[in-house]
Amino acid sequence: MILRTLRLRSFRAHDETTLELRPKVNLLHGANGVGKTNVLEAIHYVCLTKSFAASNDRYVVRQNAPYLEVEGLFEGVRSTETRVRMVYVPSEGKKVFVNGAPLDRLTEIVGMLPVVVFSPEDHALTAEGPSERRRFLNNILSQARPVYMDDLMKYRRARKQRNEVLRQYKKRPSPPPEPLIEPWTEKIISIGSRVIHRRNAFLHTFREYLVDAYERIDAVAEEPTIEYDTIGGFADGTELEDIEETFRAELERKRDHEHQRGTTLVGPQRDELVFRLDDLEVRRYGSQGQHRTFAMALKLAQYLYLTDRLDTQPILLLDDAFGKLDARRTDVFLELLLSDVIGQSLITATRRAPFAHTIDFSRPMHRSMHVTRVDGAARVTPETHSEEGDTVNGGASGESDEADRQAAQSPATETQQT
Numbered sequence: 001m002i003l004r005t006l007r008l009r010s011f012r013a014h015d016e017t018t019l020e021l022r023p024k025v026n027l028l029h030g031a032n033g034v035g036k037t038n039v040l041e042a043i044h045y046v047c048l049t050k051s052f053a054a055s056n057d058r059y060v061v062r063q064n065a066p067y068l069e070v071e072g073l074f075e076g077v078r079s080t081e082t083r084v085r086m087v088y089v090p091s092e093g094k095k096v097f098v099n100g101a102p103l104d105r106l107t108e109i110v111g112m113l114p115v116v117v118f119s120p121e122d123h124a125l126t127a128e129g130p131s132e133r134r135r136f137l138n139n140i141l142s143q144a145r146p147v148y149m150d151d152l153m154k155y156r157r158a159r160k161q162r163n164e165v166l167r168q169y170k171k172r173p174s175p176p177p178e179p180l181i182e183p184w185t186e187k188i189i190s191i192g193s194r195v196i197h198r199r200n201a202f203l204h205t206f207r208e209y210l211v212d213a214y215e216r217i218d219a220v221a222e223e224p225t226i227e228y229d230t231i232g233g234f235a236d237g238t239e240l241e242d243i244e245e246t247f248r249a250e251l252e253r254k255r256d257h258e259h260q261r262g263t264t265l266v267g268p269q270r271d272e273l274v275f276r277l278d279d280l281e282v283r284r285y286g287s288q289g290q291h292r293t294f295a296m297a298l299k300l301a302q303y304l305y306l307t308d309r310l311d312t313q314p315i316l317l318l319d320d321a322f323g324k325l326d327a328r329r330t331d332v333f334l335e336l337l338l339s340d341v342i343g344q345s346l347i348t349a350t351r352r353a354p355f356a357h358t359i360d361f362s363r364p365m366h367r368s369m370h371v372t373r374v375d376g377a378a379r380v381t382p383e384t385h386s387e388e389g390d391t392v393n394g395g396a397s398g399e400s401d402e403a404d405r406q407a408a409q410s411p412a413t414e415t416q417q418t
């Protein structure tokens with residue numbers, strides 16, 4: 001799948017920006033805070049209806065603007081070109097239009113335009129709490145199987161209702177009466193078990209993708225594994241009925257505890273993924289390098305998995321992803337971007353130079369763009385090239401060289417961005 005054109009209106013630092021993209025590597029370079037990441041965020045919005053950075057959509061609307069709009073023209077989604085437009089008005093919410101027709105439910109778009117993000121926040125995947133890992137799991141599974149996302153949302157609603165009942169009885173001497181809690185208990189058992197069943201089956205397949213991805217990044221690789229820590233610790237291939245039975249038994253066992261705490265204590269909301277390299281648990285014992293390689297391998301495995309599952313290559317968004325990589329991993333990654341393994345990618349970076357050594361931006365499949373600020377708004381200028389591959393277009397090339405020169409002189413620039 002290829003994103004041909006992207007248009008942003010009142011999106012963060014962007015007033016009105018249109019980008020023509022190329023099928024392979026698209027580089028957005030410029031100084032800190034000019035609005036490079038905003039472009040990747042906008043692509044994430046149009047593909048998955050939400051940001052990968054902001055938790056509240058209101059902050060994404062350009063200051064003092066009444067609404068935001070992002071439009072993408074995609075090739076290779078269906079047989080013809082697909083135009084997807086997303087509009088967000090703070091007082092009215094979001095609307096998505098596919099080729100002019102509004103979608104009844106926003107989530108219908110998820111999985112149609114697959115996207116994978118690499119960003120400095122990826123270190124949280126291996127280093128921080130379990131919610132980061134569940135989010136990762138949910139992101140892949142939601143893109144791969146729409147029914148999973150439906151179940152996840154139904155489960156959240158049912159658990160919320162059940163928690164409300166438990167909360168009302170928290171201070172009372174006896175737990176909630178059966179007729180009040182039972183319907184919600186049955187709902188969370190049936191839907192929650194389906195979520196666990198899918199996660200279990202997915203991880204069984206995904207482990208192979210992880211091994212493959214890890215080997216591609218690190219030739220001296222230890223063997224990466226993922227252990228699924230859920231209620232009952234199910235073996236691969238566990239039947240749905242067995243999961244339901246364990247779920248019910250655990251809820252029974254925790255009945256008094258749930259009454260005391262006034263909340264649901266059993267279910268996929270407490271799942272954890274344990275990452276290991278051979279027998280070493282990465283979160284507790286991994287070196288900085290191992291954390292980095294593992295997080296990269298997870299994202300690459302996500303990319304490879306979605307490619308196979310959806311039969312199309314996702315768009316790869318690399319937000320400042322090269323800032324902390326050593327030279328060897330940078331080379332490995334750039335080679336991957338140029339290979340058939342990866343389709344279209346968008347990279348943000350403060351400097352163009354490190355990429356220009358490897359990527360020939362004079363070729364029609366790649367594009368280099370310089371991002372600056374003009375009158376307080378972000379401006380994206382595509383760079384054209386001479387036969388020899390030098391940038392030749394007016395102000396942009398001069399500014400770009402200047403940015404490279406400044407960044408090279410100031411070691412702080414490199415460290416600040418990460």
Ligand SMILES: Nc1ncnc2c1ncn2[C@@H]1O[C@H](COP(=O)(O)OP(=O)(O)OP(=O)(O)O)[C@@H](O)[C@H]1O
Pocket residue numbers: 011012013014030031032033034035036037038039059060061062063320348349350417
């Ligand atoms: N709602 C908004 N309205 C206007 N400007 C905004 C809004 N939200 C963020 N910005 C501006 O967008 C800029 C950040 O853009 P972005 O994160 O894309 O930077 P960047 O070019 O990726 O920088 P870096 O290299 O530091 O990561 C900031 O200058 C910020 O003030």
